[in-house]
Amino acid sequence: MNVARLFEPRSIAVVGASKTEGKIGHEAMANASSFDGPVYPVNPSADGSLFGEPFVASVGDVDDTVDLALCCVPAGVVPDVVAECGAAGVGGVVVYSGGFAEAGDEGAALQRRLVERAAAHDVAVLGPNTSGFVDPRRELYASFAGGVEQFRPGDVAIVAQSGGIAHQLAFGALREGRGVSAMVGLGNRANVGFEEVVAHFDADAGTDAIVLHVEGTDDGRALLETCRAAETPVVAYKVGREDVGAFAESHTGALTGDHALYTAGFHQYGVPTVESTTALFDAGTALAACPPPSGPNVGVVTAQAGPGIVVADLLQQRGATLPPLTDETRARVEAVLPGITYAGNPVDTGRPMPAFGDVVTAVAEDDHVDVVLVYELFEGALGFPTESLDGLADRVGKPVLFATEGPPDEMADDVAALREAGVPVFTTPERGAETAALLARYGEMTTEVSADV
């Protein structure tokens, strides 16, 4: 199924657009109206206009080619609306309503009708039972949720089986000052599934990493093949380690399957996995920003020992290796900081200091190190070693991650400058360590896959 007109429309129709605030047909129209192209509210029983656009009675009456229709009508009439859209030449439809495959036999039959109508007219259907998608770079807000117009453009694409998770991830990114290239909630995957969406954003020049939330899919192999074929790094979070089957099936009509099988499959196909939504987006942020790691060895530099120990502990729990540094690196570090607190790995400087950036550089240049993780509590008088870190990752060809904490307002500009310099910045030692460990696993995988060839 071709999804180009769905995700990159030049024109939008909102079918079931409504003047009543709080209704999905109103909220979807409100969001869509930010789009820098024609947006047509469609409703046979409404007069006048909505957000400055005159109502049209049906999609067929729009005097334009409609690429994308946002379908805000009750489940029962969705198949007919999709057929109507198809007849009118619409390329993609987002179906928000629930009551399909997730809702018993009757719903499943309704979804089959929907799929047949879509197939007859070659219409790509996102959903049903989704809160939609957003592409902030295009000011394209095909979601009915409030506040999505605040999402910032970024380079990580969120592809979530659950619309709720898609929004949770994107709002979490917003809260932390990060952006997304796109956010997609798949819902019941009538005829647009993981494969279509991953392939689309793999080909998208502005997407540098894809993060997947997976509850379950009938065609796991197709998903895995698509991920392996992608040139863009993909990371996956498969829920359902414990039994959540009945609840999950009621959600998007999918069985969750065997968690261990999924995880093994992802790893075999070169896709690292994580175990939380937070780790998922953090991993995407790091994969998008950094050169790919070429092995599992993490070098840690910390300005405070306590968080450094937390980091070292968690890295090892997650299977990362903390190699001894080379003699040359140790000599460099000790030349910079005679009597340094701890010059193993982690290197601990005890406090932030002007030479901190030199220490990080020495560790980043160490041949034993594939991934660099820095932890430093912010001290206003010194700021961060942004100058040393700017361009360092690209120069050494390794990811360089930074985790920190401090007075939020005082440090905001310094955090922004670090990010501007291409360094992913995390709060809490654990998030830094989880992400470094993910990169270490990815580095190990990539090396193994290359070795196989």
Add this chain to the structure above:
Amino acid sequence: MNVARLFEPRSIAVVGASKTEGKIGHEAMANASSFDGPVYPVNPSADGSLFGEPFVASVGDVDDTVDLALCCVPAGVVPDVVAECGAAGVGGVVVYSGGFAEAGDEGAALQRRLVERAAAHDVAVLGPNTSGFVDPRRELYASFAGGVEQFRPGDVAIVAQSGGIAHQLAFGALREGRGVSAMVGLGNRANVGFEEVVAHFDADAGTDAIVLHVEGTDDGRALLETCRAAETPVVAYKVGREDVGAFAESHTGALTGDHALYTAGFHQYGVPTVESTTALFDAGTALAACPPPSGPNVGVVTAQAGPGIVVADLLQQRGATLPPLTDETRARVEAVLPGITYAGNPVDTGRPMPAFGDVVTAVAEDDHVDVVLVYELFEGALGFPTESLDGLADRVGKPVLFATEGPPDEMADDVAALREAGVPVFTTPERGAETAALLARYGEMTTEVSADV
């Protein structure tokens, strides 16, 4: 060792106070000068005044009883300064410098001298090798770190072996709009250890939960006995699941010991444990705000299925039980929401809706449920069910937790109102689930301990 004058001083001296910005003697004086009581800068070689206070040559020259001295001098002279403080009648000293037990045989000998001098004069010594402590309720900032004057007063006391972790936790709380009753970094624990500090804040009327960060201690039993004796709930994070021994010993001179033994010990003594700094403070927040749970059964209400599944999955991974709801509760929920998306446990309403608070109330009143966890993405048109949740936890005698995400600025007032109503609010489904699982373990423990009696 009595720590009352250390933590509740009426007067402060900063020994080694300095006019040079960036020096610890300057930063400590800058922070201390917020104190609403006399603060004396002490330095025999300085003239004039600092932050409006005239320099004094020695602590003995201060024409007042000094309760607390902040010791900002190099390690080598610390024992003499402590003796001098003791002779002058000082009750407590914070020693910031490192170079003691964490730094080899010579440092260990220096620390023994320090302890002897302190014992001779009955002086409580926090540190050495700590960044100090803060009590925002007293505007008492006995730390040299910048920005600590922004910490908000709250009801959770942070007691961390590492000053870096203490500050990381407190700055993290600040970033998320939460407060602390006090933040203490123990460092090398010359003669003020976990026992003294836990006992002190247990007796503190404004502290409703104590969170412990533990690297290792020689007297684990004393710590456990103190925790068991505390009426205030205590939760612990023991680092060192993996081998971080050499690095940790270089930090505060303590061996990390056997992680499994510590964990088993804590559980035996009624102290639930967590595995991250984030989970630690989240647990403290919940324990401080909520009535104690009386069992391990969690009832979950979610307005979006995706995050609900994540919650159900993680709760089970962490050993919590999701019991079936009573027939009465199911009937109540279905009366409120005919054709509800999923009325097992979790109860899933599919979207936020006006009746959401009624559903939460029904689950909270269910006899099978000991802990309630709610997840709801924010929708501006509806806000949160604050009215239903206000007083609910106290009325049903169970913790009620709330996790959410949404447009940060739009939801800020609603989050504040929920917290004002006594409901702990978390971001991400995982943090909600981790905290609910902690409460479930605590509920199970408490029940077992009661059953033993």
